[in-house]
Amino acid sequence: MYNTTQGINQLIHKLKKAQSSDGSWKYPFDTGISTDAYMIILLRTLEIHDEKLMRGLVSRIRNKQEGNGAWKLFYDERGGNATATLEAYYALLYSGYVQKEDPRMIAARRFILENGGMENVNIFTKIMLSSTGQYKWPASFPIPVEVMLLPLSFPFNFYQFSVYGRVNLAPILILAETKFSLKTKYSPDLSELNLTRSGNDDWAIHPDYRSLLSAIKDGIEDLLGLPEQLHSMAMDRAKEYMLERIEPDGTFYSYFSSTFLMIFALLSLGYAKDDQIIIKAVKGLKSLRTDIGSLPHMQYTDASVWNTSLINSTLQLAGVSHKDPFVQKANTYLLKRQQDEFGDWVIHNPNSLPGGWGFSDVNTVNPDVDDTTASLRSIARSAKDTPIYQGAWDRGISWLLSMQNEDGGWPSFERNTQNPWLDFLPIEKGEYIFGDPTSADLTGRTLEFLGSYTDLPKDHSSFQKAFKWLLKNQEQDGSWYGRWGVCYIYGTWASLTGLMAAGLSPGHPAIRKGADFLKRIQNHDGGWGESCLSDSQKTYVPLNASTLTDTSWAVDALLAVEDRPTPAIQKGIHYLLNSIDKEDWTTAYPKGQAMAESFYIHYHSYRYIFPLMALSHYHRKFEQ
Secondary structure, three states: OOOHHHHHHHHHHHHHHOOOOOOOOOOOEEOOOHHHHHHHHHHHHOOOOOHHHHHHHHHHHHHOOOOOOOOOOOOOOOOOOHHHHHHHHHHHHHHOOOOOOOHHHHHHHHHHHHOOHHHHOOHHHHHHHHHOOOOOOOOOOOOOHHHHHOOOOOOOOHHHOOHHHHHHHHHHHHHHHHOOOOOOOOOOOOHHHOOOOOOOOOOOOOHHHHHHHHHHHHHHHHHHOOHHHHHHHHHHHHHHHHHOOEOOOOOEOOOHHHHHHHHHHHHHOOOOOOOHHHHHHHHHHHOOEEEEOOEEEEOOOOOHHHHHHHHHHHHHHOOOOOOOHHHHHHHHHHHHHEOOOOOHHHHOOOOOOOOOEOOOOOOOOOOEHHHHHHHHHHHHHHHOOOHHHHHHHHHHHHHHHHOOOOOOOOOOOOOOOOOHHHHHOOOOOHHHHHOOOOOHHHHHHHHHHHHHHOOOOOOOHHHHHHHHHHHHOOOOOOOOOOOOEOOHHHHHHHHHHHHHHOOOOOOOHHHHHHHHHHHHOOOOOOOEEEOOHHHHHOOOOEEEEEEHHHHHHHHHHHHHHOOOOOHHHHHHHHHHHHHOOOOOHHHHOOOEEEEOOOEEEEEOOHHHHHHHHHHHHHHHHHHO
């Protein structure tokens, strides 16, 4: 077991050693096997014969299969995941390197059929299956393409969806209208997985939503008066939306799913498979490749800015000077990634200039609040004595403050996009796909940054409004729900550290209630661990094992609210120091999430970042 100083130094050494030549950290953004499967399907559909990549992806997918034939999204998912299993099964067959008669494929097929077949997979997978000729398009899609034409003044319009929702929805609207379907000579036959044989599962539409659809169509006709031209106008608008937002690397907003869908949407509009836009998009997707354990993984997006800002700010917290070459190199990288273009965020925030940071290396028009506070933390010390950083700091702070929602909290990408009509969308997980509401983790993290790194007075209206939102949205058990992490430990950590940094008293009932929640769920070994099941069940579910990341979040939260090293803190620190070199399923367990039951993220950097953060805070507060 390390002592605190040894543990801190060991983690600093590991992180410095992993820095890339451009100053960034490129730890994998690991989202399981879904993107690997989609890459195989895309390459075979486009008849691009990259067999070396294909074989590597096949090996990675096969290595993740469970003994019962299924694939899981996380270790303790019960039985397996029907959607992930169907995606893996389809990709392996389409690759041509695995045959239907393989015993493991027979087991996978059995699992898919026992869990509802094609009809029971999520909507994104159904759209992929329909686009590749394996499933019949529904007679009507829940959102008409004409939504592209509605003005911002209309209560339900395209820009009321989150940016993540929009970039995936635009190509989907085109595909749903064209009912595009493309099979190739390589396409496997998946018909046995279609239990109804019709494949036409029109969504049951809520009566209130049916009236909304009618209002959309009536509203467009009233505003434009040209019903016979609306369809082609809307289709053109959807195509323009995609093409105008292609990043320099060829991807559509730097996301795998939206780029995949864009390629199929363009094919449905008559683009050739070898069109330069499509070729460049595929090249951009290939650039998202990372290697994990000597096998390729297609990342959903690149996480270089997020990794770099978190790591670099934590190294400085741990005592590394802002003049250290490693820190300077990272800050130079981040300075080049500050965004100076207007993105879609300006539609709901028209009075601010650009100044935020995005998540990925190639992201130029999609800044977010979390990456902006993380990057500002990283350059904070340099901003005090270097003019170029001072300018970046001022622009970043200005953009950040302008992004606060009217309800007092902070969203991820765009302010004030909440819309009650989204609740009626007959699309499962619609709140994750289409919404970007205020969240406890974003609000808490922003408060922590503003309270710890700026001179903003504690009676500033931004603080006061955020206080009210967090106090109003605390759960009955004392926790807060975290939108982008798993889940209640994450949200509680962000909220407690934020409230404390912004000046709330440690004796405040909400603070004590949050701390009591964390102490109540501590494991016997001194650590903490939360299951991804918390997300779908909307309540804290223990993992029944401790993880480095969960333990770090919990310890760091308690350190913020306690004035002495309590037994809970001491046990947590002991667990961290005893587990720095740990390697087992808990160190690969997802701690990030984007969509319940569908999209979880294993950040390979978290096992180093957050223990270093917690140990450094402990050392500063109780040992120095």
